[in-house]
Amino acid sequence: MKSYNETLGDFLARVSEPSSIEFVELKNALGRVLACDAKASSDYPAMLTAAMDGIACKSSDIKAGAKLRIISSLPAGSMPSDEVVANTCVKSFTGALMSEGSDTLVPLENLEFTSQNNENYAIIKESVQAGFAVRQIGESYKKGEILLRSGSFIDYAAIAVLAELGIKQIGVYKKPKVALIATGSELVDVGLAKNPAQIYNSNAYALAALLENWGCEGVIYPIIKDNENALKACLNKAFSECDFIITTGGVSVGEFDFMRDFVRQSGEILVDKCAIKPGRHIKIARICGENSKVKKLVFALPGFSYSAITTAILFVRPYVYRLFGAKMDFEKTAVLAEDYELKGQLENFSAASLSVENGKLLISTKGKKQGSSAISTNLLDLAVLLRLSSSAKKGDIVRYIEI
Amino acid sequence: MKSYNETLGDFLARVSEPSSIEFVELKNALGRVLACDAKASSDYPAMLTAAMDGIACKSSDIKAGAKLRIISSLPAGSMPSDEVVANTCVKSFTGALMSEGSDTLVPLENLEFTSQNNENYAIIKESVQAGFAVRQIGESYKKGEILLRSGSFIDYAAIAVLAELGIKQIGVYKKPKVALIATGSELVDVGLAKNPAQIYNSNAYALAALLENWGCEGVIYPIIKDNENALKACLNKAFSECDFIITTGGVSVGEFDFMRDFVRQSGEILVDKCAIKPGRHIKIARICGENSKVKKLVFALPGFSYSAITTAILFVRPYVYRLFGAKMDFEKTAVLAEDYELKGQLENFSAASLSVENGKLLISTKGKKQGSSAISTNLLDLAVLLRLSSSAKKGDIVRYIEI
Incomplete structure (x- = not known):
């Protein structure tokens, strides 16, 4: 044999x-297998984006006590129209694009607001470093980056990424x-x-x-x-x-x-x-x-x-x-928790359990019932298959197969 | 806070x-949560059972060269009718009950067959120990044993056990x-x-x-x-x-x-x-x-x-x-693969990946992109959440949360 x-x-x-291959709606894709690579069609974000609520301004203007004139207010989802010049700012909300000329977001927590002569001002109580709370262009990924490979099982995170790419229907096997x-x-x-x-x-x-x-x-x-x-x-x-x-x-x-x-x-x-x-x-x-x-x-x-x-x-x-075309990485290694005596002469695939002790990944067949190959309860509790072709000692590094 | x-x-x-609670067909129960304990209603197996094809006989008759008269043949699924006495045997098939009086299964591989005066005989070429290839009563489980607890997520192994118990419809949340x-x-x-x-x-x-x-x-x-x-x-x-x-x-x-x-x-x-x-x-x-x-x-x-x-x-x-009512064992430990510097003052939950090296379970944030909390690609590849409320050093044992 x-x-x-x-x-x-x-x-x-x-x-x-x-x-x-067939196409399914993204919301029905969990557990299916991607039949094509998913690639970023543009940088994400494609433009500088505010990561908090606050003011978008020039880093050169930021110091404690600085008073910046608010030239406009920009909610998320809207295209910016005003340019930030020295000593001005645009009130910006989480997810809003950063207005032209701005490079830093000073968050609300660091600000006070005041009005004077029909103009609104933000006063910086506490400064932040240049680039603070700004999502840089391509922070999540760059145009052309392959985010998911054909042959990947689609889990919740893949669903998140596919949705982020705007994909409504997806090719799966x-x-x-x-x-x-x-x-x-x-x-x-x-x-x-x-x-x-x-x-x-x-x-x-x-x-x-x-x-x-x-x-x-x-x-x-x-x-x-x-x-x-x-x-x-x-x-x-x-x-x-x-x-x-x-x-x-x-x-x-x-x-x-x-x-x-x-x-x-x-x-x-x-x-x-x-x-x-x-x-x-x-x-x-x-x-x-x-x-x-x-x-x-x-x-x-x-x-x-x-x-x-x-x-x-x-x-x-x-x-x-x-x-x-999925990646086959079923086989892992762990430390044998107790001596294992090979049953018969053939390579054994025995139900075993994993645990972590003091940073060591231990594999054990303790608690599994001995007997014939009819004992299905041994597979409960997320069992894995300990793989051994000879007897092994406690502490040996051994292979197992994930289920 | x-x-x-x-x-x-x-x-x-x-x-x-x-x-x-509702009842679902067993074949639709994968991923659902059991709403009752699943208990063995009888020993399994309930009677001694042949684990291989061969002859059921008395261990006292087994020795190399012994010649036992075959009194009948018993396929799996049939109730035995004949009693095995000294120097006789019942030809028995995998899964068949052991006939009364027998305690050991000598497998086909160890046998030769012969006929004489209209009687069939099995000749034992190689002996086996008493009880060989016999599933003992209750080998899988004993009557009353709780096999699955209410609140368990039903995985393939739970399905196997529920089917084994004969359950067609199952109460789930x-x-x-x-x-x-x-x-x-x-x-x-x-x-x-x-x-x-x-x-x-x-x-x-x-x-x-x-x-x-x-x-x-x-x-x-x-x-x-x-x-x-x-x-x-x-x-x-x-x-x-x-x-x-x-x-x-x-x-x-x-x-x-x-x-x-x-x-x-x-x-x-x-x-x-x-x-x-x-x-x-x-x-x-x-x-x-x-x-x-x-x-x-x-x-x-x-x-x-x-x-x-x-x-x-x-x-x-x-x-x-x-x-x-499910068990919450989301938190595990691993060895930090490289120094981790706390971001801000609050407890960090950072996307991280696990690997095993030389028996050690390592957790690493390497390869994860730095930036805002908008980077969902960090959750790909079966990421976990590294949990730290202070900076930590390579080699420290740290907590993480499974996803």
Whole structure:
């Protein structure tokens, strides 16, 4: 079996179709993936701008006790019309442009006002340095600066920047539609009664949630019992309705593992096993639907919930990110909080928690339950995946994968 | 002016109405907030379960070369009917219950099969320890164990656990509907033309995105120019349509700062300024709408984008979490990557980035632009808020607020 890195690298090298593009309203863009760079079309601010309420004047006029004639008042949003000359000023409000000839904003807090002969004056009680409370041209960004890269997930800050650029509709990658097919005679859908030998289908729901986080739309198909014909019919339906398919269960070595046989017979196998724990039986193949020449991907993931989720994180997420041209920086490092003994011989991906102690980022598997790969509660509380291919000691710097 | 901690504490002590509850389908629950504890109604698994494909047998029979008669075959999902006695076994598949009398699963990989006199036998090539590949009763959780607490945000892992419990509809807190009103004569809505003195309204969009992350629904109202009557009319409309209101702009000391006057005149002021930079002019009040005796909250945030976002994080988020009874663990610590000089006298909340170097969690403001509180690009790339009330040295352990 090949290592995770090698398996993933080989797999990604063989898939490259980028997702197609659509336009969405900015207010619906959260969580979508930008399909173009967002560039500043002008300096921002484009002109000197008051950052406080006060007077715009020449720095050469500023000293405690100076008395400047107010030639006009300029609210934010209006174009300035008056020029500030020596010993004059323009009353200016936060966000207003700085009038011609002015370079400094003396804030209200530093001023007194007086009138004399029908003229209004500002008296500077306390001086400020030249350029005070003025947003310089290009302070936020310069014309042509690339502010967001194609392939970025759009978070609240990206929304703020896109709005600042005046963008109302934005080009994003279409959400890949992903069929989620849970297989196994022991599975029952949530909300229904079951016998003690049966369990609820949690994989389809968990994967749909993960896919939503990854900018995709998961479509949950009915559970397929261990029946080859039902499986084929469902896969064909999913094939015609979705961009790619994820199945869970049926990839191991038993005689009910129809998914294993299906992808081996019908597909161009891209991944067949990988040296990871959990998930070594994972299979990924390209298959043709009935009456179709188009090939689509099937990720045949193992059935235990922790295995299904982990292998989706290890293989489906990088694939989706590749479709979006998104940066893959899932792997981080931390300090191991206690000795870790490798389970079995394969590279372990164990649920772990992060904490910071005295400035050190610690990773720990303490508090996680030991047992089979069916323990999904280990993923609660923002768990990450500790990644180790040999036993390690407390204090070692180790790798983990963010979820 | 009071400190942030004191201001927030006093504010939260005066608001306590919990959000009301509704039921949603599990598949629509991602990002919502659980309104009840989720408890295991039985041990999971409830009975010993095979974690691999193989034979269920007695550990006392297991040794290399042992030959066990196969009395039946048990797929996952079926109730066992046969009892395993000495020198017999039940062929069992991943997820199947362990038959009575068996305690260990010998996996297929360790077996050979043979037939003799119309009976089928499994021959153990390699032995395993007692209990091998058996999910013990309660391995995932025990009956009565609380798996998720009321007030938890529902992530993919919570969805997995809720599905595992068979829950189809789940009680969550209703999404508070939040009116977003940007004020300022300089503002123009995205997609429209503007003059060089105008800027686009980014606050409403950014806040709507933040609120979505916080389990709320932001409703963007039309921009209000600096006009007291238009402002009052809009506030009254928002008052009747939403659960609470956020305005941006108009809270400072100038004569166009109508929001300041409005909340001071019409509201029961809960917060009036706070010793923070940015955002010291923030105001929070309870107001009555026209023709209403119900009081609702208005958060009057400053107008510059970085200030508006920061004050929303500092005050609106804790309020929302309080409505949900959610755990507020926003504050973390890290090691300062370079000297930090306090800007002004107030507690600074500066955009910063995190990285890990040699196991140390470093926080840095390098790469963030210096200038006014209008620089929203500083919040890109998963920025956090470095929190300092005095200058600090490289290597100091400092606090930051996660966004």
